[in-house]
Amino acid sequence: MVEASSFKGRDVVSMLDFNREEIDFILDKASEMKPLAERGSDLLKGRILATLFFEPSTRTRLSFEAAMHRLGGEVIGFAQPGVSSIAKGESFEDTIRTVENYADVIVVRHPEEDSAVRAARVAEIPVINAGSGPWEHPTQALLDLHTIREAKGRIDGLNIALVGDLLYGRTVHSLAFALANYDVKLYLVSPPQLKMRRDVLEKVEGRLNYVETGDLKSILPELDVLYVTRVQKERFPRPEDYEAVKDAYRIDREMLRDAREDLIVMHPLPRVTEIATDVDETPHAWYFRQVRHGLYVRMALLALVLGAL
Amino acid sequence: MVEASSFKGRDVVSMLDFNREEIDFILDKASEMKPLAERGSDLLKGRILATLFFEPSTRTRLSFEAAMHRLGGEVIGFAQPGVSSIAKGESFEDTIRTVENYADVIVVRHPEEDSAVRAARVAEIPVINAGSGPWEHPTQALLDLHTIREAKGRIDGLNIALVGDLLYGRTVHSLAFALANYDVKLYLVSPPQLKMRRDVLEKVEGRLNYVETGDLKSILPELDVLYVTRVQKERFPRPEDYEAVKDAYRIDREMLRDAREDLIVMHPLPRVTEIATDVDETPHAWYFRQVRHGLYVRMALLALVLGAL
Amino acid sequence: MVEASSFKGRDVVSMLDFNREEIDFILDKASEMKPLAERGSDLLKGRILATLFFEPSTRTRLSFEAAMHRLGGEVIGFAQPGVSSIAKGESFEDTIRTVENYADVIVVRHPEEDSAVRAARVAEIPVINAGSGPWEHPTQALLDLHTIREAKGRIDGLNIALVGDLLYGRTVHSLAFALANYDVKLYLVSPPQLKMRRDVLEKVEGRLNYVETGDLKSILPELDVLYVTRVQKERFPRPEDYEAVKDAYRIDREMLRDAREDLIVMHPLPRVTEIATDVDETPHAWYFRQVRHGLYVRMALLALVLGAL
Numbered sequence: 044m045v046e047a048s049s050f051k052g053r054d055v056v057s058m059l060d061f062n063r064e065e066i067d068f069i070l071d072k073a074s075e076m077k078p079l080a081e082r083g084s085d086l087l088k089g090r091i092l093a094t095l096f097f098e099p100s101t102r103t104r105l106s107f108e109a110a111m112h113r114l115g116g117e118v119i120g121f122a123q124p125g126v127s128s129i130a131k132g133e134s135f136e137d138t139i140r141t142v143e144n145y146a147d148v149i150v151v152r153h154p155e156e157d158s159a160v161r162a163a164r165v166a167e168i169p170v171i172n173a174g175s176g177p178w179e180h181p182t183q184a185l186l187d188l189h190t191i192r193e194a195k196g197r198i199d200g201l202n203i204a205l206v207g208d209l210l211y212g213r214t215v216h217s218l219a220f221a222l223a224n225y226d227v228k229l230y231l232v233s234p235p236q237l238k239m240r241r242d243v244l245e246k247v248e249g250r251l252n253y254v255e256t257g258d259l260k261s262i263l264p265e266l267d268v269l270y271v272t273r274v275q276k277e278r279f280p281r282p283e284d285y286e287a288v289k290d291a292y293r294i295d296r297e298m299l300r301d302a303r304e305d306l307i308v309m310h311p312l313p314r315v316t317e318i319a320t321d322v323d324e325t326p327h328a329w330y331f332r333q334v335r336h337g338l339y340v341r342m343a344l345l346a347l348v349l350g351a352l
Numbered sequence: 353m354v355e356a357s358s359f360k361g362r363d364v365v366s367m368l369d370f371n372r373e374e375i376d377f378i379l380d381k382a383s384e385m386k387p388l389a390e391r392g393s394d395l396l397k398g399r400i401l402a403t404l405f406f407e408p409s410t411r412t413r414l415s416f417e418a419a420m421h422r423l424g425g426e427v428i429g430f431a432q433p434g435v436s437s438i439a440k441g442e443s444f445e446d447t448i449r450t451v452e453n454y455a456d457v458i459v460v461r462h463p464e465e466d467s468a469v470r471a472a473r474v475a476e477i478p479v480i481n482a483g484s485g486p487w488e489h490p491t492q493a494l495l496d497l498h499t500i501r502e503a504k505g506r507i508d509g510l511n512i513a514l515v516g517d518l519l520y521g522r523t524v525h526s527l528a529f530a531l532a533n534y535d536v537k538l539y540l541v542s543p544p545q546l547k548m549r550r551d552v553l554e555k556v557e558g559r560l561n562y563v564e565t566g567d568l569k570s571i572l573p574e575l576d577v578l579y580v581t582r583v584q585k586e587r588f589p590r591p592e593d594y595e596a597v598k599d600a601y602r603i604d605r606e607m608l609r610d611a612r613e614d615l616i617v618m619h620p621l622p623r624v625t626e627i628a629t630d631v632d633e634t635p636h637a638w639y640f641r642q643v644r645h646g647l648y649v650r651m652a653l654l655a656l657v658l659g660a661l
Numbered sequence: 662m663v664e665a666s667s668f669k670g671r672d673v674v675s676m677l678d679f680n681r682e683e684i685d686f687i688l689d690k691a692s693e694m695k696p697l698a699e700r701g702s703d704l705l706k707g708r709i710l711a712t713l714f715f716e717p718s719t720r721t722r723l724s725f726e727a728a729m730h731r732l733g734g735e736v737i738g739f740a741q742p743g744v745s746s747i748a749k750g751e752s753f754e755d756t757i758r759t760v761e762n763y764a765d766v767i768v769v770r771h772p773e774e775d776s777a778v779r780a781a782r783v784a785e786i787p788v789i790n791a792g793s794g795p796w797e798h799p800t801q802a803l804l805d806l807h808t809i810r811e812a813k814g815r816i817d818g819l820n821i822a823l824v825g826d827l828l829y830g831r832t833v834h835s836l837a838f839a840l841a842n843y844d845v846k847l848y849l850v851s852p853p854q855l856k857m858r859r860d861v862l863e864k865v866e867g868r869l870n871y872v873e874t875g876d877l878k879s880i881l882p883e884l885d886v887l888y889v890t891r892v893q894k895e896r897f898p899r900p901e902d903y904e905a906v907k908d909a910y911r912i913d914r915e916m917l918r919d920a921r922e923d924l925i926v927m928h929p930l931p932r933v934t935e936i937a938t939d940v941d942e943t944p945h946a947w948y949f950r951q952v953r954h955g956l957y958v959r960m961a962l963l964a965l966v967l968g969a970l
Contacts, residue, residue: 084398
């Protein structure tokens with residue numbers, strides 16, 4: 044039996060560290076946060092969150108900060124490394140050792156893949172990974188699951204496609220780890236250059252029912268969830284390679300005619316051109332509603348690791 | 353009869369959207385904020401303001417943030433676009449749609465003239481315009497009126513000069529819109545290259561008693577209010593044009609000998625050289641006191657649009 | 662007899678402005694802050710701190726912000742001048758005059774030596790110096806003393822070495838001023854190019870028992886406190902001069918074999934290579950614990966100058 048107290052003081056570094064029972068528990072707690080997200084609360088009054096963003100972010104940083112404030116807590120931190128002592132040559136570990144003296148929990152985004160692990164190793168207070176280079180983004184995976192559960196009432200039994208850049212996309216790595224705990228059929232849809240990282244698949248081998256394909260159109264009619272990610276031009280050595288694939292995965296209203304009526308389209312955002320704005324007003328569009336679920340999930344995580352539930 | 357409840361959920365995008373009765377109501381509420389600005393309050397406890405500044409600002413951003421804190425609320429946001437997902441190519445509308453999930457009210461400054469209108473159209477929560485390119489800055493106009501009313505006891509019947517860059521100066525555009533609701537004589541004093549925008553005048557034609565002139569000295573003795581703005585060098589194609597006009601509108605103590613004893617000198621700040629520092633210690637100088645009125649006005653606006661009054 | 666009320670409204674600009682009785686009083690109050698630093702308090706509820714950082718900082722800025730939040734207060738400000746109106750040519754004094762309308766206390770870091778004095782002269786609310794160019798950093802000196810007192814139970818009678826860059830290091834200037842109030846033996850250890858500033862020594866002449874030397878090894882066995890600072894490459898005109906001295910003052914575990922068992926090693930941080938990481942796990946290492954004392958001292962100072970104790 045999972046209990047709230049078992050999360051107290053815990054780091055949230057990788058989706059691989061959480062089993063199904065724990066994930067479901069977090070999602071349940073996130074749902075309970077909805078009324079507090081409306082009217083605020085004093086659950087974390089007097090507590091301080093440090094948000095250390097070594098890479099730019101709108102959504103994740105503001106989402107964590109709003110989550111902390113809705114629970115009555117306060118926030119310190121930086122939104123870019125230039126204003127910190129990193130510029131003076133301080134090591135990442137020294138920065139973490141310093142900041143943990145000022146806060147009760149640290150949220151960190153950093154371009155290096157092992158950053159969150161290293162921060163958690165050094166800090167005595169809980170560390171939450173808000174994006175570790177191209178490797179993981181576990182709180183995004185949790186909010187994705189929470190959104191799916193809200194839209195579909197369940198996760199088991201769904202046909203889910205992850206589309207776009209599966210090689211560098213940290214959100215789809217964490218989501219694949221998370222979905223390995225559920226009975227889903229997962230389609231991994233990408234151009235050949237951006238196929239799902241092999242070490243991600245190795246870690247879920249035997250636990251995840253997946254198919255790799257480059258052909259979105261043929262599987263589209265079967266899908267319950269279409270999870271789109273950005274394909275970045277700079278990932279391609281030759282511009283013509285980018286031009287060749289970018290339109291293959293561009294979702295628009297026309298294309299969605301072949302989809303199930305209750306298909307939901309998700310996206311970790313920011314979206315550039317990979318979902319046409321004509322989809323925004325359709326009932327398929329869940330990517331902006333998805334944002335709200337990030338607030339619930341992060342409220343739950345902060346309250347759990349600070350032992351307030 | 354204007355009532356506080358009629359402001360709940362409302363956007364503050366343009367001074368053209370408010371009639372005299374509404375403006376007077378906001379100014380009255382601003383005056384009531386003075387004691388709360390001293391000792392704080394819990395009026396907006398649990399509420400969150402998002403400040404989205406796509407252009408640099410000291411005054412306006414800190415003023416809104418202080419206003420929110422004095423009312424017991426919290427703040428999230430960014431002070432420059434570089435730390436946000438704009439850098440990743442996200443549209444302005446998508447950023448707004450995201451952020452409205454985290455906050456109860458949005459304050460936005462953006463270099464494009466239609467930015468605030470677009471934000472208000474997209475967001476379901478109230479949007480307050482903190483500067484829309486060279487077009488408008490309505491909360492500055494409200495604090496200007498509040499300052500005038502405090503200094504003079506009234507707005508009607510005053511002789512007011514707006515001096516400097518009336519073409520690109522967003523504060524004077526909003527102020528002209530606001531003053532069209534009052535019985536004032538308005539002098540628009542500028543070099544020919546920086547005359548008041550024609551579309552500003554068109555919108556108040558017939559409602560505003562104004563005179564355009566390049567000659568400050570001759571009208572100075574008649575003025576109750578001298579509102580100075582910065583003339584920016586970069587507005588002039590030829591440096592010599594700038595040199596020719598910049599001193600014509602430079603206010604110093606010597607020049608103010610010709611002014612009424614109770615003339616007040618105002619400035620939206622930042623001031624560079626257009627008001628000499630020897631004016632600072634005279635009773636004419638109201639530009640630093642003016643800053644304080646921004647706090648009152650923004651407290652009132654936040655409380656009104658959030659339905660807390 | 663020093664009383665809390667005598668600090669109300671006072672500026673904290675230079676360690677030279679405080680006598681021993683006052684310093685001891687502040688340190689006592691800092692010790693009383695420890696429980697509030699754990700669980701928070703409402704001592705400064707409704708009050709606002711403005712942090713104006715014209716130079717990058719992690720520790721000092723976040724430390725002040727955490728201190729304010731632990732006391733129930735709020736924070737506004739900027740972490741770099743680029744986002745403020747400085748970029749538009751506003752004078753430092755005008756920025757201070759503006760910001761004091763929004764806050765109850767100002768913390769300022771600025772590259773110019775007289776910045777804090779100038780800010781205090783202009784502002785009617787208290788100003789706390791968080792680093793005035795290469796000149797002073799008084800709150801760092803106070804946290805250093807608090808750390809020493811905690812580690813050693815006293816300050817009088819100790820042998821203390823300040824090592825590294827004593828010419829440009831603002832923390833060691835303020836610390837020398839502070840230590841002039843105590844009965845200590847002070848070793849000033851530096852390469853000849855980076856000897857203690859003459860005007861610092863002049864100000865404490867006759868009140869401070871000090872020895873200047875370039876030889877750390879020979880005095881090491883006598884020391885109770887070894888205070889290390891960063892020697893910055895850019896201070897040396899020729900790279901070979903830097904290479905020649907940087908290792909002379911590099912502290913590692915091997916070197917500390919000659920030290921007293923209860924020697925404490927301190928550093929204002931950020932540390933680059935001047936203390937090897939193999940020292941971190943020894944009982945000598947106090948530089949990370951030192952960070953925590955900054956929180957206590959800044960909580961005490963904020964509460965004192967705001968008249969809340």
